[in-house]
Amino acid sequence: MISENTYRFVEPLFDCVDLGAIEVKGRPEPVNAYQVIGLKAEPGQVRGLAGLESPMVGRDEELATLIQLCETVRAGLGRAVLIIGEPGLGKTRLITEWKYAVTRIGHEPSTQWAEGHGLSYGQGLAYHLIIDLIQSLVPIPAGAGEPEICNFIQSYAEDLFGDSALEVYPYLCHLLSMQLEGPALEQVRSLDPQARQAQYLASLRRLLLALAAHGPLVIILEDLHWADPSSVELLIKLLPLALEAPILFCLVTRPEVDAPGWKLVTTAREIMGGGLTEMTIEALSDVDSRQLVANLLEIEALPDDVRTHILHKAEGNPFFVEEVIRMLIDRGAIIQENGNWIAGTKIEEVDIPDNLQSLLLARIDRLPDEVKHTLRVAAVIGRQFPLRVLEQVLVGEETA
Ligand SMILES: Nc1ncnc2c1ncn2[C@@H]1O[C@H](COP(=O)(O)OP(=O)(O)O)[C@@H](O)[C@H]1O
Ligand SMILES: [Mg+2]
Known part of the structure; x- marks a missing residue:
């Protein structure tokens, strides 16, 4: 059960039922409460104001440049674009408007979009950005369980690669931490970590090239300042694909030059030459x-x-x-x-x-005192922790 205060942050992502006003110990007035039912099929917006919306103001030039880049890639040329800006200036909004605009123009062959997001607590989560990207590249049915996902990726790879699917799908499944069986399992198991990483790279290369053979492919890498080093290493090696295929890499990041993800920015500057567009999002x-x-x-x-x-x-x-x-x-x-x-x-x-x-x-x-206290304890534990630990510390305090 959650309160009105929390509801606002939870509601975009979870289905909730309004339980109406209830009496709460220590509160002079009844509090409106909600019950969380489950994850929403289509997550809503976390930022922004419900009922208060503005069309995108400014950014006309940036939007036009991005749309033009899609045209270039549609004509068969690979490109890369950097979108760099401080938090809150509208990097994500610009991309949303870009996708919307290109989809509305509706040229054939239509642009294929894939996205991988860095997570705020993700620098220590190996391959989290790549995993997110794979889930966006391969149209895995929503709500599929582990065996179904594996089967889906296998038949998807068979459609794309025929007999050589076995060189691709076991590694994609392994990156997604799926349980493999039979020859696929044997094959992945027989490799040492370095050889396995080479196969991760090879299978991703093949996947991207196969998709790009069907039409222009835009790969958006969002919040790169939070990317984990293993994803960045792989992406650095995938970036040169833009020199040989109609792929547009769109690198979105805060100007944090010490983050592992910044290496991708410097690589793009080194290898892309005239094929790189740099955009700084200003106030x-x-x-x-x-x-x-x-x-x-x-x-x-x-x-x-x-x-x-x-x-x-x-x-x-x-x-x-x-x-x-x-x-x-x-x-x-x-x-x-x-x-x-x-x-x-x-x-x-x-x-x-x-x-x-x-x-x-x-x-x-x-916030109410109790919530504030929980937040303070959580902040002491660290940026990332299992819920269980927080519960134990709070319960420990009560019984102490
Ligand atoms: N140019 C703009 N016009 C109107 N609203 C904007 C504009 N840029 C950003 N916003 C709004 O401001 C908020 C923050 O933008 P966001 O794209 O999330 O920033 P960033 O990704 O750079 O951190 C969002 O709610 C977004 O819709
Ligand atoms: Mg953003």
């Missing part, structure tokens, strides 16, 4: 930021100094703009009346934090 201009606030909130009564204040603190970061507005809504400084947002009387009193970190800290500060 939104004043005019665009103003437009963004106007699109999100059509509030006539939003006092001018509050508007200017939001814009000043956000420094052109759209994520910050959204979060400030969310905070104003949470605190009742902006209220919805007959479907319109209006500024409440408290709007002048709300202190807008200076940066994203303080904004998030301020949000934590307003």
